[in-house]
Amino acid sequence: MTSHQPTQAQIVADSHLPPEITFTKPLSPYCHTPRAACLTGATGFLGGYLLHELMTRTQADAYCLVRGSDVNEAETRLIAHLSNYGLWNEAYRPRIHAVPVHDLADPQFGMDDAAYRELAAKLDVIYHSAGSLNMAFPYDRLKRTNVTGTLEVLRLAGAEVTKPVHFLSSMVVFFTDAHLDDTLLTEADAPRFHETLKGGYGRSKWVADRLVADAGAHGLPVTIHRPVRVMGTAATGAMIDLSDILPLMLKACVMMGQCPELDVRVTMVPVDYVTSAMVHMAGSADGFGRAFHYFHPNPAPWNDMMAMIRQIGYTLEPLSLENWKRALKKRAASKTETKERREFFSNAFLAVISPHFLFYRRPPMDAGHLEQGLAGTGIVYPEIDAALMRTYFTYWQQVGFVPAPAEAG
Amino acid sequence: MIDDTIEQLRRLVAERLDINRTLEEITADAPLLGDGLGLDSLAIVELISLTEECFDVEFGEDELNMDSFASLKALASVVVALRHREELAIA
Numbered sequence: 237m238t239s240h241q242p243t244q245a246q247i248v249a250d251s252h253l254p255p256e257i258t259f260t261k262p263l264s265p266y267c268h269t270p271r272a273a274c275l276t277g278a279t280g281f282l283g284g285y286l287l288h289e290l291m292t293r294t295q296a297d298a299y300c301l302v303r304g305s306d307v308n309e310a311e312t313r314l315i316a317h318l319s320n321y322g323l324w325n326e327a328y329r330p331r332i333h334a335v336p337v338h339d340l341a342d343p344q345f346g347m348d349d350a351a352y353r354e355l356a357a358k359l360d361v362i363y364h365s366a367g368s369l370n371m372a373f374p375y376d377r378l379k380r381t382n383v384t385g386t387l388e389v390l391r392l393a394g395a396e397v398t399k400p401v402h403f404l405s406s407m408v409v410f411f412t413d414a415h416l417d418d419t420l421l422t423e424a425d426a427p428r429f430h431e432t433l434k435g436g437y438g439r440s441k442w443v444a445d446r447l448v449a450d451a452g453a454h455g456l457p458v459t460i461h462r463p464v465r466v467m468g469t470a471a472t473g474a475m476i477d478l479s480d481i482l483p484l485m486l487k488a489c490v491m492m493g494q495c496p497e498l499d500v501r502v503t504m505v506p507v508d509y510v511t512s513a514m515v516h517m518a519g520s521a522d523g524f525g526r527a528f529h530y531f532h533p534n535p536a537p538w539n540d541m542m543a544m545i546r547q548i549g550y551t552l553e554p555l556s557l558e559n560w561k562r563a564l565k566k567r568a569a570s571k572t573e574t575k576e577r578r579e580f581f582s583n584a585f586l587a588v589i590s591p592h593f594l595f596y597r598r599p600p601m602d603a604g605h606l607e608q609g610l611a612g613t614g615i616v617y618p619e620i621d622a623a624l625m626r627t628y629f630t631y632w633q634q635v636g637f638v639p640a641p642a643e644a645g
Numbered sequence: 646m647i648d649d650t651i652e653q654l655r656r657l658v659a660e661r662l663d664i665n666r667t668l669e670e671i672t673a674d675a676p677l678l679g680d681g682l683g684l685d686s687l688a689i690v691e692l693i694s695l696t697e698e699c700f701d702v703e704f705g706e707d708e709l710n711m712d713s714f715a716s717l718k719a720l721a722s723v724v725v726a727l728r729h730r731e732e733l734a735i736a
Contacts, residue, residue: 372678372711435711558706565709568690582686590711 242375247439248429250383251446257387259394259455267400267457268519270296270360274399276340276389277366278302279317281477282404282466285511286365287314287332288323293515297331299359301345301366303338310334321474340366340385345392356395361518364389364448365404367441371481372590375436382440383447390451400457402518405445407464407531408438411596418599423527423606435591452525459523461514463530465504465594470618473631475507479583481592483628486545487637488564488584490644491577495542495552496560500595502620503535509617517609529603536620544622548629549641561588650700650721657695658717662688673718681716689714696720702727 242250264270273290277283278300290298302310311334318324335355338346347355368381386403393401414430415421426449433439445460452458465482468475475483482504489495510530517523536544542552555563567573568581610616618624632638651673659668666682675681677689684692692714697703702724704713713723 374676374715377679561706561709565690565693568687569694578690579687582690585690586686586711589709589714 244429244431247375247443250379251429251443251450253390253447253450253454254387257391257394257451257454259398259451261394261396261398263398263400263457264360266360268521270294272297272299272358272360274299274301274355274359274362274392276301276362276364276385277404278314280365280367281475282507282511283365284317284321284323285507286363286514288318288321289508289511289515290363291325291328291331293512294519296360297333299333299335299355301337301340302334303340304334304336305338307334307336310336320476322472340388341380343388345388352392353396356392357397359392359397359399361399362389362393362401363404363514363518364401367404367444369437369477369480371435371437371592372586373436375439378436378440379443382437383443386444386447390447390456393451393456398456400459400518400524401448401451402459402514403445403448403461404514405448405460405462405527406438406441407462407529407601408593409433409442409445409462411438411593411598415599416597420602421529421599422602423529423604434593438591438593449527457524459514459517459525460527461510461517461530462527463505463510464532465502466507466510467504468628468631469506469508470624470627471508473627475628475631478632478637479587481587481590481594483632483637484584484587485594487632488581488588489542489552490545490550490638490641491580492560492563492567493551493553493644494555494560494563495545496538496557497542497554498538498557498595500538500597501535502538502541502594503532503598504620505530505532505617509615512615513606513610516613516615517606520609523609526605528606528609529601530606531601531603532617532620534619541620541625544625545629547622548626550644551641561585564588647718647721647725650724651717653699654696654717654721654724657699658682658692661695662691664688671717673721674716676716677714677720692720696724700724700728702731 273296275287275298278287287298304310314334315324344352368378393399409427412430413432414428448458448460546552564585568578568585633640655671658671677684708723
């Protein structure tokens, strides 16, 4: 129904690696124990934690492709970003190199030939976590960042010396009718395109996921990492960007004093679980060519999660989803609410009616490769319980995202 | 019928919403969000309320999804379908 929605054939065509991108150069001998790792998306939520893991789990210097024109400014932004999550350590400074780029989707990231070749020759491995998470945008708007940006990363992987790409994908690539009736969705399954893949985000991630797999089929060592919804750590709950549907909906619920009753389970993984596992798997000898799935083995039923939030002290009157949506829309349009509150309710309303995967019925999923790879490492996920929800809400209260129970509703 | 509805919606957007677009710029196919008509979430909510008021319809669970707000043409077809459903209910 969107005006210039690309056809299924166009989307599938976008997922094939263009013939000019090849991987004929010798593989970096340091690809498992890198001296120089490239990181995209370091100023994003997961990317920041990934940079931290690279600092703590490897000896590598990190070359972070950051939007901007000035090295110092880009470096300052990186340090501020890590500091916001309590991850900055002064000892990292000599190992972190900001590489200012005009745009990840520009040919050679907008770098001149000499600088590009120098960078390409130096790197042993690439972690590609950059991408736009905007759920309201159509495919055409997200294609540049999520698809063309990935193509440029694959081009870099083949330039001068071949270096593996560890790619941050998403489980949404499977959330279509094509896989709904799978008896068990495993990491060996390739996501099949289906027109029921909702929204530009899911479609652009599917194309990028398939591009990386296609590069793998053409000789590039790759790993693909597909998490479900990524949330704050169990230790701090820190999350700066709270535009995801789950935090927005939870905030709307406590501000309205009303919640929908839903027969769904909420699956999510803490960010540090994903990033520590990614860096660990990238360093293991038998990971190449594999995909890894990150989901919670014991997702919380939505209504139980509401009960956990009531335990924190919030009032939540249960409504049907339809009535809750109506109540939310009414708040967003209400002239008795302040502009600030109306803006929030509108954003939450838009997020609820945008394509999202919170209510998606999932086939049974398996993460055997990941479990096998993480056995004995101590990398485990926390339970989704009242304590975890309290950590999240405590952080959200501290940053002013949600009101304290006494001021809510 | 759909063309009349699109015309009414175009005028509604031009006259009642606080956006910097002339009637000529408000085309049936332009995306409502982002580069198209540049509506933000507040404006979308206002457009829903205005549409419900002007056409005497109520958006339900099936209509409240982003496909309905892809463009004025998409919105018009939702309005036409809702009005048709209400006429059936009355008849």
